[in-house]
Amino acid sequence: MTFTLATWNINSVRLREALVVALLRNEAPDVLCLQECKSPLDKIPVEQFRALGYTHMIGRGQKGYNGVAILSKLPIVETAAADYASLGHARHIAGRLENGVTIHNFYVPAGGDKPDRTVNDKFGQKLDYLTEMRNAFHADRPEKSIMVGDLNIAPREDDVWDHKKLLKIVSHTPVEVEHLAQAQDAGNWVDVTRQDIPQGKLYSWWSYRSPDWDAADKGRRLDHIWATPDISGAAHGSRILRHVRGWEQPSDHAPVFATFDL
DNA sequence: ATGGTAGGATCCCTA
Numbered sequence A: 001m002t003f004t005l006a007t008w009n010i011n012s013v014r015l016r017e018a019l020v021v022a023l024l025r026n027e028a029p030d031v032l033c034l035q036e037c038k039s040p041l042d043k044i045p046v047e048q049f050r051a052l053g054y055t056h057m058i059g060r061g062q063k064g065y066n067g068v069a070i071l072s073k074l075p076i077v078e079t080a081a082a083d084y085a086s087l088g089h090a091r092h093i094a095g096r097l098e099n100g101v102t103i104h105n106f107y108v109p110a111g112g113d114k115p116d117r118t119v120n121d122k123f124g125q126k127l128d129y130l131t132e133m134r135n136a137f138h139a140d141r142p143e144k145s146i147m148v149g150d151l152n153i154a155p156r157e158d159d160v161w162d163h164k165k166l167l168k169i170v171s172h173t174p175v176e177v178e179h180l181a182q183a184q185d186a187g188n189w190v191d192v193t194r195q196d197i198p199q200g201k202l203y204s205w206w207s208y209r210s211p212d213w214d215a216a217d218k219g220r221r222l223d224h225i226w227a228t229p230d231i232s233g234a235a236h237g238s239r240i241l242r243h244v245r246g247w248e249q250p251s252d253h254a255p256v257f258a259t260f261d262l
Numbered sequence B: 001a002t003g004g005t006a007g008g009a010t011c012c013c014t015a
Helices: A017-027 A047-051 A121-139 A174-186 A192-196 A242-246
Strands: A002-009 A031-035 A056-060 A068-072 A076-080 A092-097 A102-107 A145-150 A223-227 A235-240 A256-261
Touching: A002 A017, A002 A102, A002 A145, A002 A223, A017 A031, A017 A047, A031 A102, A031 A145, A056 A076, A056 A092, A068 A092, A068 A102, A121 A174, A192 A223, A192 A235, A192 A256, A223 A235, A223 A256
Parallel strands: A002 A031, A102 A145
Antiparallel strands: A002 A256, A031 A068, A056 A068, A076 A092, A092 A102, A145 A223, A235 A256
C-alpha cells in the first residue's frame, strides 16, 4: 500500500478554505495535516473536503489561535492528544490508520521574539514543550509512526537563508536546535525530508514582512516530516510545494509532502 | 536598533 502525506500550516483554515480545496484537488494526498487552523473544530468548513473524498477528520480546535487537524481519505481508528508544557493550547493531535501507522501532527510554540527565557516567557514555554516531547517519546518509544508539523525550528545551516545572521533569531538558536535534536533522538525519528533531499538550501516558510518573498528568498525550513526507522525506509518523493506560497492570499508556509510504500 | 505584514479577536495579541 502506498500513501502520500502532506503537512501545511494554513494560518486560518476558514479564510483559506479555497486554498485547501485547491491543494487537495491538485495533489490529492491521502492525508493532510493542518496547523494554525485558528478555528473551533465545529466551525471548520468540511463540506468541500468531504466531497473530494476526505471523509475523515480529527483535530483539536481553539478560537482564534493554534488548532490542528488531520484530513484523511483513509479511516482513522484511534486518536490521542497531548498538552505538553500544560499550555492549554490546541497544538497536537494523533491518529492511527488501519494499516497500523500512527500519525502525530504538531504545532510547536513559536517562542516569541527574544531567545531568553528570563525575559520572554514564551521562549521558555517553547523549550519546555520540546523537553516534554522528548520525555514522552523516551517513555513511550514510537513505532510505525510518522510525525509532522510546524515545529517552528530550522535545525540545519542549510535550512535557513543565512545561518550566521540567524543564530540569535528565534527558530534557529543553538539551544532550540539542541532541544529539537533531543526530542528527535528520544523517538529515533528520521528526518524524511532530508533523507530524500540531503543537500542544499530548503525552506518551507517565508515571512509576510518581506515585500518580495520569492526574489529575496529569506526562507526557513520550519515544517517537517519525520518517521520511525521501521518505516522510514519506505519513504520517498519528499517535496516542498514552494509555488503554493505564491498563490492568491497565501499562507506564509508552503506544504511539505512525502510518500510511503508500506 | 528598528520595522516590516497578516489573521482574528477586540480595540491588542500572536505569529
